[in-house]
Amino acid sequence: MSAQPSNNAAPDLINIEVDGKPTQIRKGAMIIEAADAIGVAIPRFCYHRKLPIAANCRMCLVDVEMGGKLMPKPQPACATPVAEGMKVMTRSDKALKFQKDVMEFLLINHPLDCPICDQGGECELQDVALGYGRSVSRFTERKRTVADENIGPLVATEMTRCIQCTRCVRFTSEIAGTHELGGMNRGENLQIGTYIGKTVETELSGNIIDVCPVGALTNKPFQFKARAWELIAKPSIGYHDALGSNLWLHTRRGEVLRTVPRDNETINECWLSDRDRYSHQGLYAADRIGTPEVKRNGQWQVTTWEDALQFAGEALKKAPGSELGILVHPASSNEEGDLLMRLARGLGSAHVDHRLRQLDFADNAAAASFALPVADVDQVKAALLVGSDLRHEMPLLNHRLHQAVKKGAKVYTVNPASFDFNYGLAGESIAAPQALVDALLALARAAVAAGTSAPAALADAINGVHSDQGDSDAIAALKSGSAVVILGEAAVTHPQASWLRAIARFIADATGASYNELPVGANAVGLARLGVLPGNGGLDAQAMLAQPRKSYVLYGVEPPHDFADGSAALEALRGAEQVVAFSAYASAALREVADVILPIGLLPEIDATLVNVDGLAQGVSAGAKAPGQTRPGWKVLRALGGAIQLAGFEFDDLAGLRDGISERAAAPRSGLATRAAVSDLTRLATWPIYRGDAVLRRATALNAHPLNRAPAVRLNATEARRLGLADIAQVHLGDVVLPLVIDVAVPDGSAWIEAAQDLTATLPPYGAAITLSKA
Incomplete structure (x- = not known):
């Protein structure tokens, strides 16, 4: 006996019947949503639950009865709202005839490419054609063909297969916010493309592959690598930002061949950033190291694990603990971070840090979980972004804010450059790095003028600036309802980050907004919770370089690219007596400074736990095979700790390790950095979206993408004329020669030079005074 709906339905619920099954659905829902909710399958191509309704494929036509009368024509289930008492027949003779007729029309021009199409075996058109298509086509005319368009290194096109569902068009306009794809011409001449033959540059472009129901848009790096049924799907998470996007690793014989999104509505919904989708190429770079190596008499030698661990243990014992610095990559797992702290305690060192890009430690700040959860960001009425290129720092958080803007939210920014947002800004304040604090103080002054008392530590600074309308x-917008203040990477890594943090917190408190600070590193929140930070009397990351230690441990760190001050890092490491490196790669710079390299697995290859921006600890199991003799980092650390007989390394397995992990978060301080004198020209250093870590820097398709700009010095035209460089193609910065690019996004008094490039990694750090000259 089937359950009957209540006659006393809630005011926002409607009673309908689908194929004889009664159900309740929210007012305003479409028939197809009601059918999906009760497991009734209606064929569709253009409909996607996350995209605006188009109703242009007509595959979902169904019979609808209202008030005892059958509608004279079938209705598109995706575009027909439910109504009280409605009866829907999805399998009636008339509905099935219309669905089969539409299927026949769609197949008229579709090529018989299934044996060579990457979509074969997971194609929506194949699946629906099997149920609704004819065995033999009645069409005898010539099929139409469409010229392909090169839309970049990430997405391959075969537009003859396109059925004009427009999912990709709606994705780029409504989700990506870039309007890069559209339909041209009419009728059977309709074509989907960019019109002007340009690359699709959105940082979410790979999602058009997922929404495409046919093989018109496919994964270019994966093209012709494997068939869908040869792949094994392993659940994993993204590790290039702290969102922790859920994903599937598609592997064959232990090798990751592609990555696709795994649904999680509270984190990444059903989307995936290109950074997480294509980074797996970096796992198989030429300089990936698969065997332990030691440096003897200046020469690198491949050796056994036993010899390498003995060598590393003896090296670490040569200097006292006070002379040992441990530098940890902020994407290292909880398990690795905890063992590194045990290693530091066992060796008597308080000098441990994962905040490699941070310059200001006056307030001892470390990453913390968001006050406003990611899933609620698309509901805010206003947002203030401080020092944040959100599209590139956390693309799918930016997507949430984009959805909020579409609902009417106002976004204001205080940034060191005019970053490229994919939504309109209600207000934008652009200031050079040396003036960024004053620009934010002006907002604080407006908050004080609105009736909030300034904290004593900020009062004089706030009174020393002027605010405008x-x-x-x-401030009024932030006070008007649900709002959030987001502190981004350009603020967290700023040389006066403690000021920006204190002012942003004051503005959030004064307006009732939530305060969210973007972590720098995929597991920065987890490592901060575990206290992978300097102990009592310990030196922070920059102090360890400014006051060089005799010995260093580098864990997952690639000098000089991973440091705020790459030049200082190389100088300190070159002068050290012992450097023990745990690394997946053996770059030339690492080989220069290290004495032993212990090969460790990367996240797709290991069991690990990472904590995301919401404070959610996500555990993953190894999904891919690590090369050669590479071992998970926690196993290498356990073996090293055991070899030098340190306490805390007696566990037998990962479960034993996890049982012993406890949180030891360090307490923040209330200090503020000394305000530096204003310079004529300072460097703005941001980390490019596809150069943020060692894996990304080796992902070939991402590095061929236009968003990965060539290293250059960027000045606005006024600044270039002031410096006498208006007609110059190249400039000198110290010993480095770089192209000069005129860029209206850069404010006066600033030169934008992106970090983590081979040519720029050793230049003066963010906020440093620089001098440019003609090359």
Whole structure:
């Protein structure tokens, strides 16, 4: 006996019947949503639950009865709202005839490419054609063909297969916010493309592969590598930002061949950033190291694990603990971070840090989980971004904010450059790095003018600036309802980050907004919770370089690219007596400074736990095979700790390790950095979206993408003329020669030079005074 709906339905629920099954569905829902909710399958191509309704494929036509009368024509289930008492027949003779007729029309021009199409075996058109298509086509005319368009290194096109569902068009306009694809011409001449033959540059472009129901858009790096049924899907998470996007690793014989999103509505919904989708190419770079190596008499030698661990243990014992610095990559797992702290305690060192890009430690700040959960960001009414290129720092958080803007939210920014947002800004304040604090103080002044008392530590600074109407508007918007203040990477890594943090917190408190600070590193929140930070009297990451130690442990760190001050890092490491490196790669710079390299697995290859921005600990199991004799980092650390007979390394397996992990978060301080004198020209250093870590820097398709810009010095035209460089193609910065690019996004007094490039990694750090000259 089937369950009957209540006659006393809630005001926002409607009673309908689908194929004889009664159900309740929210008012305003479409028939197809009601059918999906009760497991009734209606064929569709253009409909996607996350995209606006188009109703242009007509595959979902169904019979609808209202008030005892059958509608004269079938209705598209995706575009027909439910109504009280409605009866829907998805399998009636008339509905099936229309669905089969539409299927026949769609197949008229579709090529018989299934044996060579990458979509074969997981194609929606194949699946629906099997149930609704004819065995033999009645069409005898010539099929139409469409010229392909090169839309970049990430997505391959075969547009003859396109059925004009427009999912990709709606994705780029409504989700990516870039309007890069569209339909041209009419009728059977309709074509989907960019019109002007340009690369699709959105940082979410790979998602058009997932929404495409046919093989018109496919994964270019994966092209012709394997058939869908040859792949094994392993659940994993993204490790290039702290969102922790859920994903599937598709592997064959232990090798990751592609990555696709795994649904999680509270984190990444059903989307995946290109950074997480294509980074797996970096796992198989030419300089990936698969065997332990030691440096003897200046020469690198491949050796056994036993010899390498003995060598590393003896090296670490040569200097006292006070002369040992341990530098940890912020994407290292909880398990690795905890063992590194045990290693530090066992060797008597308080000098441990994972905040490699941070310059200001006056407030001893470390990453913390968001006050406003990621899933709620698309509901805010206003947002203030401080020092944040959110599209590149955390693409899918930016997507949430984009959805909020579409609902009417106002976004204001205080940034060191005019970053490229995919939504309109209600207000934008652009200031050179040396003026960024004052620009944010102006907003704080507006908050004080609105009736909030300034904290004593900030009062004089706030009273020393002026605010304008734009500042007042921003404060009013933040006060008007649900709002969030987001501190981004360009603020967290700023040389006066403690000021920006204190002012942003004050603005959030004054307006009732939530305060969210973007972590720098995929597991920065987890490592901060575990206290992978300097102990009592310990030196932070920059102090360890400014006051060089005799011995260093580098864990997952690639000098000089991973440091805020790459030049200082190389200088300190070159002068050290012993450097023990745990690394997946053996770069030339690492080989220069290290004495032993212990090969460790990367996240797709190991069991690990990472904590995301919401404070959610996500555990994953190894999904891919590590090369050669590579071992998980926790196993190498356990073996090293055992070899030098340290306490805390007696566990037998990963479960034993996890049982012993406890949180030891360090307490923040209330200090503020000394305000530096204003310079004529300072460097703005941001980390490019596809150069943020060692794996990304080796992902070939991502590095061929236009968003991965060539290293250059970027000045605005006014600044270039002031410096006498207006007509110059190249400039000198110290010993480095770089192209000069005129860029309206850069404010006066600043030169934008992206970090983590081979040519820029050793230049003066973010906020440093620089001098440019003609090359």
